[in-house]
Amino acid sequence: MVKTAKVSANRDAGGLIVHISGLLPSLSPAEQRVARLVIADPADAARRTITDLATAAETSEATVIRFCRSVGMQGYPQLRIRLAAEAARRVEPPDARVVGGDIPPGADLAQIIATIAFNDARAVEETAEQLDPAVCERVVEAITQAGRVEVYGAGASGFVASDFQQKLHRIGRTAFYWPDVHTALTSTALLSRGDVAIGISHTGTTADTVEVLEQARLRGATTVALTNFPRSPITEVADHVLTTAARETTYRSGAMASRLAQLTVIDCLFVGVAARNRARARKAIEITAEAVRGHRLPGGRRRG
């Protein structure tokens, strides 16, 4: 990845807020204060003058400008306009579903369900919006050409990684997933130019995953990172960066929404690869489906 070069935000009109959320941890404290104000109420921010916003964020105008540049905008007026546009497009979240918010202590199951589903669906949609088809295309191309594909991920991202591995395998691509770092490093050492290594890490700071990906890159493999934070360490060792757009709730444990967002990206890549050779993929799928048929029970009707 090309170092600092402000991460482009103008794929299209959509997703500036999401984009900013992703960049949040990579911003300086003062800029983060500005960012938080903007995220909290984009429409309001658009109405404010730069001086006003600076005051509200307890910082100087200079920092606000720096913030604008950090998120890929040319200046404050540009940011204002984009914010106004976003805010207008944004449909008010139905009633009291706190976007990205925590679940209130007294919540009953119905509320919990509504909140989770809302956030999950949002993560999926926003991820898709900001996903760069050009980058996906390149990744799909690389996977299609690859002699071998390796997928890495730890913890929750490990499930996603292994899911992808299984999918690729199912359409006849040689793919591996190693849950264990040592095995992974060993296998990685055998990668070469033309192979593809994919590292999945929500935070982008998982040491093991980054290390493995780095190793892969040294061996000449094409490296891909899938993370929520476009400026996290993992992006430094990746040729292609794909980002999710999940604003996690306080139950950071699960990184719940992010997992779904990651899976959505995975699905897109999978379908993209499969589409490159529809006939072959379809056939492979039929064969594999046939393989498990014996393990299926008779129908799902009345009483089985």
Place this chain on the structure above:
Amino acid sequence: MVKTAKVSANRDAGGLIVHISGLLPSLSPAEQRVARLVIADPADAARRTITDLATAAETSEATVIRFCRSVGMQGYPQLRIRLAAEAARRVEPPDARVVGGDIPPGADLAQIIATIAFNDARAVEETAEQLDPAVCERVVEAITQAGRVEVYGAGASGFVASDFQQKLHRIGRTAFYWPDVHTALTSTALLSRGDVAIGISHTGTTADTVEVLEQARLRGATTVALTNFPRSPITEVADHVLTTAARETTYRSGAMASRLAQLTVIDCLFVGVAARNRARARKAIEITAEAVRGHRLPGGRRRG
């Protein structure tokens, strides 16, 4: 024209353009030139600076300001922002995403992404809608009381099962996931009344999963099924049935959307259980987060 008495335009956010069109004949020639530019391409006008717009309309900045006042805006920046907002709202909703449909053969990546995300998001939302909070409540209750929880799933559902296991474990509940049927059956044989067994199967016809769940029930455990088909075999051996609502596309291979729907349900149960004992869950989460801290790289700042 009734003099200056600027017609108020801020009834609401909508209709500025229409409003201006209506006022057109009552504007002075120079102002009309400005108005026409604005009406022709609001988004473009929003991007221009006042000097720019004035030049384009072959007039002076002063006239542009007069125009702003004439249409009821306070000044040029205000107009700009309103225009940006209007223009954004005017954008066509993302065309023809075939609901539940297959991906057309000639589709490019952008289309694929849009289709998948749309279906994924829909699956999540619709699953949440039809999920019965009462049933969830009972399942949560059972898990909370259980001495031990076992989760089963094969293939893609296996990832979901193991994800749930890991989550429960993380908040201090004793939970197991056995990828292998034999091990699963062995473990299941040791379940007893009060324990909980959860079987996950998209089709509801996965023989292994059904068998294990049946075994669990015989042992007196409370059984839960998570499936997309409320009348499939797995529901016959379950005390509580939770359903997802994914209309799969032709790429049945992945059961892509269903996976996300399953995860959403899992998340709901997880949060439900965690909410039963917030303090304990939070503490457990903090401890486990702390445990992996050493495996995190320093933040995602500028250049790492």
Place this chain on the structure above:
DNA sequence: CCACGGATGAAACTTACTTTCAGCACGCCC
């Protein structure tokens, strides 16, 4: 032909935005 009033743009002025720069705090390396 003059008086009048509205329309208009040049220029003065104000405010908003942007850049520069020096101070400061923090982490790093001896």
Place this chain on the structure above:
DNA sequence: GGGCGTGCTGAAAGTAAGTTTCATCCGTGG
């Protein structure tokens, strides 16, 4: 633990954008 570099920050200077003022122009009606 002291010096050194690096990056964050806001004050202030500088520039551009927006707004007001005002003289001029032009057409109209007396």
